[in-house]
Amino acid sequence: MEFRSDVITCSGKYSNNQQKLFSYGTAGFRTKADDLETVLFRMGLLAALRSKAKKAHIGLMITASHNPACDNGVKLVDPYGEMMVESWEAHATHVANASDDELAGVLHCIVTEEHITADHTAQVVIGRDTRPSSNTLHAAAVSGVEALGGKVVDCGVVTTPLLHYRVRCANDPSYGVASNEGYTDKLVETFLKLQSCAQPATSCAQPATSCYCQDLLFDGANGVGGLQMAIMAPRISQALKLTIHNGGEGQGVLNYRCGADFVKVSQSWPSGVPATPGSRCVSVDGDADRVVYSYIDELGAYHLMDGDKIATLVVGFLQEQLSEAGLALRLGLVQTAYANGASTAYVNDSLKVPVGFAKTGVKHLHHMALSFDIGVYFEANGHGTVIFSDSASAAIKEAASTDSPAARRLAAVKDLINETVGDAISDLLLVEVILRHRGWGMRDWDAQYHDMPNKLVTVRVADRSVFETTDAERRCTQPAALQPAIDDLLSTSFLHARARTFVRPSGTEDLVRVYAEAATQSHVEELALQVSRLVF
Ligand code: 16G
Ligand code: ZN
Numbered sequence: 119m120e121f122r123s124d125v126i127t128c129s130g131k132y133s134n135n136q137q138k139l140f141s142y143g144t145a146g147f148r149t150k151a152d153d154l155e156t157v158l159f160r161m162g163l164l165a166a167l168r169s170k171a172k173k174a175h176i177g178l179m180i181t182a183s184h185n186p187a188c189d190n191g192v193k194l195v196d197p198y199g200e201m202m203v204e205s206w207e208a209h210a211t212h213v214a215n216a217s218d219d220e221l222a223g224v225l226h227c228i229v230t231e232e233h234i235t236a237d238h239t240a241q242v243v244i245g246r247d248t249r250p251s252s253n254t255l256h257a258a259a260v261s262g263v264e265a266l267g268g269k270v271v272d273c274g275v276v277t278t279p280l281l282h283y284r285v286r287c288a289n290d291p292s293y294g295v296a297s298n299e300g301y302t303d304k305l306v307e308t309f310l311k312l313q314s315c316a317q318p319a320t321s322c323a324q325p326a327t328s329c330y331c332q333d334l335l336f337d338g339a340n341g342v343g344g345l346q347m348a349i350m351a352p353r354i355s356q357a358l359k360l361t362i363h364n365g366g367e368g369q370g371v372l373n374y375r376c377g378a379d380f381v382k383v384s385q386s387w388p389s390g391v392p393a394t395p396g397s398r399c400v401s402v403d404g405d406a407d408r409v410v411y412s413y414i415d416e417l418g419a420y421h422l423m424d425g426d427k428i429a430t431l432v433v434g435f436l437q438e439q440l441s442e443a444g445l446a447l448r449l450g451l452v453q454t455a456y457a458n459g460a461s462t463a464y465v466n467d468s469l470k471v472p473v474g475f476a477k478t479g480v481k482h483l484h485h486m487a488l489s490f491d492i493g494v495y496f497e498a499n500g501h502g503t504v505i506f507s508d509s510a511s512a513a514i515k516e517a518a519s520t521d522s523p524a525a526r527r528l529a530a531v532k533d534l535i536n537e538t539v540g541d542a543i544s545d546l547l548l549v550e551v552i553l554r555h556r557g558w559g560m561r562d563w564d565a566q567y568h569d570m571p572n573k574l575v576t577v578r579v580a581d582r583s584v585f586e587t588t589d590a591e592r593r594c595t596q597p598a599a600l601q602p603a604i605d606d607l608l609s610t611s612f613l614h615a616r617a618r619t620f621v622r623p624s625g626t627e628d629l630v631r632v633y634a635e636a637a638t639q640s641h642v643e644e645l646a647l648q649v650s651r652l653v654f
Pocket of ligand 1: 144145479624627631
């Protein structure tokens, strides 16, 4: 395959004159927006090649998620709406770092290695978040796709999960209508159907802590999630009364002291949302692929309901519905090392549902969840979804054609879930369906299990690449002396503290993370401190 002269001409416009090295990691490329224009042009080229290689639509999302507004990023999405396969991540890194003179040669190598022929016109589905830099970066990505004669499907400003959905539908129309309206209609209609069959919600004379209440505050992180919710909220208001705050209409700073990441990390109520005792709030992150809940009880105390709490709620519900429908399907949960130990114990010991552990990063969790008939996966930070195997989908569909209400509920719940990737909006609608079905207030949900006290700290080190881990990042293999020292600490000073700790290099920032969990907060503080000293 020969490259059109546009590649060479355009790469002059998007010249790579940086010393900086880029690496395609768990979140694709992510850094200061000012450094990314060339990278976006080149990811347009790569997405076009990937599309030719797969003879399918490929996705390209421009976002830096929960990171500050001055950052941006890009990641590519494979035909079924999943993260781009790992073997192409190395291609992405090579293309991004090639000098102008090397670029055509690097592209030729990929074409040869991946046996790409010229006979398929590339189709790239592009979405972007609300960041000011996203427009310029979008133009660069479009130039890249078009330089290889490819076509762009422009989704405009959308949430990351909506972009994943659009890619899936473009390749598999049975999944849904491939448009932004198609996504909205699917979620709205399924949610209303599920809620109209549920018990009537009790009137809110009582606070949201003690019974299901349709009132919900929405914290949009001043990002694209608020825009999407503004479209959906009026259409679902008969079943859920959402009040949108931090809605992304230009009043507040993206992700600043609000949104899912801020709420999870600081374990505090988002700014910009009225903090009234007895109220509950759902927070999404800057691109709306993560979700966490919070509530303030009658005494004014703050409570966080993170990804682990959502995962356990979903697993418990699915297990109950499967059993009522008489469906013997293998249900499992996938967590990461960050999952609170109490949540794992609850799912294993009380629900008797198997739990697997994967490395941090959605692609790892997603992959492991595929090993179950119905795989639920969630990171504690609120990124997660449910995936159904083909045979599970067929069994549910067949059971739903009988008069089993549980099977019908399962079939509708499957339609409400965005199986391609964690989706804050789809997840929050699912949480509302379950809470309403059970008539649960926030306190009922919270009472499933009590979190072990925990702490996450970061340690700046000279070179994070010397840290290597195994066992889903729960044990450190390098530097060699570190894990024995940690084990020694756990078996002496913390022997009776039900303590757990691990050290892992961040995949997105130049630092090392230390997680500590134990029976009391003071043990946690001490353990985090001592392990950080071992790392430093
Ligand atoms: C990325 C991951 C997220 C993970 C985080 C960990 C995706 C789409 N996103 O944002 O799932 O929790 O990285 O960051 O996979 P860390 O490696 O810096 O701790
Ligand atoms: Zn995100």
